[in-house]
Amino acid sequence: MTRESHLVGRHIFGADAAGYASARPHYPEALYAALAGALIPGADVFEIGPGTGQASRRLLAADVGSLTLVEPDPVLAGELAGLAGNVRVVNAPLEDAGLAAGAFDLGVAATSFHWVDASRGLPMVHNLLRPGGVWAMWWTVLHDPEEDLFSRAVLPLLKDAALPPSLRGPEQRHYSLWTGDRLAELRAAGFAHAQHQMHDMTVRMTAAEMRALYGTFSMVRRMEPKLRARVLDGIEAVGEQGFGGIIARRFRIPLFIARKARGAA
Template sequence: MTQDEWVRRGSSFGAVASAYADLRPGYPDEAVRWALAPVAADVAGLRVVDLGAGTGILTELLIRLGTDVTAVEPDAEMRAEFARRLPSVRLLTGSAEDIPLPDGSADAVLCGQAMHWFTMDRALPEIARVLRPGGVLAGLWNNDDDRVDWVAGLQTAAEGATSPALSIRRAQAAALQAMDFEPRSFLAAERAEFPNAQRHTAESLVATLATHSRLLVMDPPDRDRVLVRVRDYLRTRPETSGGEFTVPLVTLVLRTTRVEADADAGAER
């Protein structure tokens, strides 16, 4: 996409903040535990930054797991929805490129469905600054499993307007891994996948798709045409035409570790 479209899409979610919070899927416990495993086997008490926290979907899980969460979110409407749902959680105005936290103040920085909106050449040094040596940076993404035939058909019916399918996200994650995540600051990135199936009806799935950025920035007639096409497709498939059905999602996690202080100093020499 063009830079202008990337900016428009990245800033589009506030207009549907309430629906986003209600409809977007959460993350499996084991995915988050795997993301945090390089820091500690017991995640309770870890100082975790939820960067690009949105409406707090990932934050809720981090709280339930017992971590000490600070949420950072640039969009005012998303922050307002977050504060309505999680009023007792520390929530700061900021972005991946400008994190309002002290040096070395976090054990981990987690990014749920957000890292692809970062300007990475500015975000990585800022994240490295906030992380303590040995701390973890991890991105988590929920993806439709297009290895399943009807899910691949849904991607076609939606004209690519859904979240990237698993096959595309794997390629994007591989490209991020190839960046080496600034070898002066981070170790080589690792990747893992976790099943995250979700129950839906045709209407709830269409409503969820309507919270995705490509649809949000479409002209209304084009958006309506795509959503009607998706509804029609779901009615024609035996897997999705009979009421509730399971959508096979896969949560992909990419994690890397901040280099230890002695390695960092060695890189400076």
């Protein structure tokens, strides 16, 4: 995985912030329930790569004490500044955010941590947490040819796309589905009690909504405009002709939760 592939995520999503906010599905409530022990009133929380603030708003609804949002895209960071509450927005990648060590009870990354070099980023996250603090990272797997018929059907349309760091191999298996690798990285960074949960969510989407969703993917955003339009036209056509215009899409949501040992420095 190249450094250049990680850098793309620092600016590409802000090019269509409104489209990203409207097209991406929300996370299921069961996911936040799994964080109940750490997502409590008064907690000091940081979030890495909040994007348009989808998870951020839900974190604020838990009446946290403070929320620090680390967002490298300047357009998205500007929009996040309008969130109500004790919110601090840091327009920088995690590596340059300058957050105080041991200042947080909970850290999260929602469909974003694949844009961070885990070998560097996870030790930084560990350092930001207080002893006993919790780290949670999760993804909505939006492109899963192994389990999803629609993903498999549109895969030929994406054969020449520049893969993001979230996808690997000829079958484009998602980064978050390599469960053993993710758990091993957490343990190597010093976390205790690293665990994995799999949540599921079925969403009915029209072909046009599916087109809009794929239009938020970095590998589509990076295409030359005419090619992007042709690919999105093809994706919408698959939805209309192959799925009758309505796709019942089952998204998988892997969640990783780990704790900093209470005696850790």
